[in-house]
Amino acid sequence: MPDESARWAIIVHGGAHEVPAEKAxxxxxxxxxxxxxxxxxxxxxxxxxxxxxxxxxxxxxxxxFNAGFGSAxxxxxxxxxxxxxMDGATLDVGAVAGLTSARNPVxxxxxxxxxxxxxxIARGADAFAxxxxxxxxxxxDLITSTQREAVEDHDTVGCVALDLHGHVAAGTSTGGLTGQxxxxxxxxxxxxxxxxxxxxxxxxxxxxxxxSIARMMTAxxxxxxxxxxxxxxAVRGALEEMTRRVGGDGGxxxxxxxxxxxxxxxxxHMPVAYQTSDTPEPRTFLTKEQExxxxxxx
Numbered sequence: 001m002p003d004e005s006a007r008w009a010i011i012v013h014g015g016a017h018e019v020p021a022e023k024a025x026x027x028x029x030x031x032x033x034x035x036x037x038x039x040x041x042x043x044x045x046x047x048x049x050x051x052x053x054x055x056x057x058x059x060x061x062x063x064x065f066n067a068g069f070g071s072a073x074x075x076x077x078x079x080x081x082x083x084x085x086m087d088g089a090t091l092d093v094g095a096v097a098g099l100t101s102a103r104n105p106v107x108x109x110x111x112x113x114x115x116x117x118x119x120x121i122a123r124g125a126d127a128f129a130x131x132x133x134x135x136x137x138x139x140x141d142l143i144t145s146t147q148r149e150a151v152e153d154h155d156t157v158g159c160v161a162l163d164l165h166g167h168v169a170a171g172t173s174t175g176g177l178t179g180q181x182x183x184x185x186x187x188x189x190x191x192x193x194x195x196x197x198x199x200x201x202x203x204x205x206x207x208x209x210x211x212s213i214a215r216m217m218t219a220x221x222x223x224x225x226x227x228x229x230x231x232x233x234a235v236r237g238a239l240e241e242m243t244r245r246v247g248g249d250g251g252x253x254x255x256x257x258x259x260x261x262x263x264x265x266x267x268x269h270m271p272v273a274y275q276t277s278d279t280p281e282p283r284t285f286l287t288k289e290q291e292x293x294x295x296x297x298x
């Protein structure tokens with residue numbers, strides 16, 4: 001049982017990209033709904049892994065975001081989805097890439113979490129999902145009319161959570177890039193690149209230009225710096241270095257082991273929602289500047 005001084009925290013994001021004005025409300029509402037799903041798990045004493053899965057499933061079910069239902073299409077007009085989840089208590093990783101028929105890729109990743117293999121791709125990932133009884137659907141049903149026309153790039157969604165037992169988890173889910181080459185895999189399912197979680201430090205989930213994030217092992221850099229610099233400065237510093245050295249827009253959300261929240265982006269927008277057991281209401285923003293205006297003393 002958690003002690004009375006234990007605290008929880010959760011932060012979710014809806015991707016680093018330019019949010020059209022007509023999608024701003026839906027983006028914020030979607031992130032808030034995802035946060036609430038994860039928060040309910042944490043308040044009930046559930047694990048950080050369960051909270052991350054619950055939050056990301058909400059984002060995957062929302063066609064506002066490029067993950068699960070409504071994913072971006074490859075150059076062949078197909079859906080290929082990647083997802084990952086990491087348990088900071090055990091350092092177990094579960095990741096999948098190139099899924100074509102799973103309604104909620106993050107739940108397939110969670111099924112991989114306790115397996116010896118940490119990453120399954122393409123037909124192997126789809127076969128694993130069927131074996132584990134994860135909800136499947138016709139790949140055509142994952143494509144909305146909006147996705148047939150266009151999807152904003154870099155719309156990876158993510159979540160980091162700290163539970164009442166002091167454990168951290170991080171997760172990601174994405175439909176990739178619009179028009180990408182079939183078989184392309186970005187940073188999202190690669191530990192140390194698009195995500196990482198370690199109870200002794202904290203966790204991070206990234207979004208943006210996957211090739212740039214992977215080249216810099218950006219998640220690993222953030223976790224390495226978090227002890228010294230805190231989550232906000234660690235995320236910002238790593239992304240600024242990434243842009244300086246290899247280019248690329250991106251963003252990320254993070255929590256340290258004490259539940260301190262951090263996030264930053266160099267894209268026009270990054271929908272974010274976060275809350276801790278110390279804050280009575282969740283906070284939702286489209287940009288870091290909005291947060292600074294609303295809470296200048298934080």
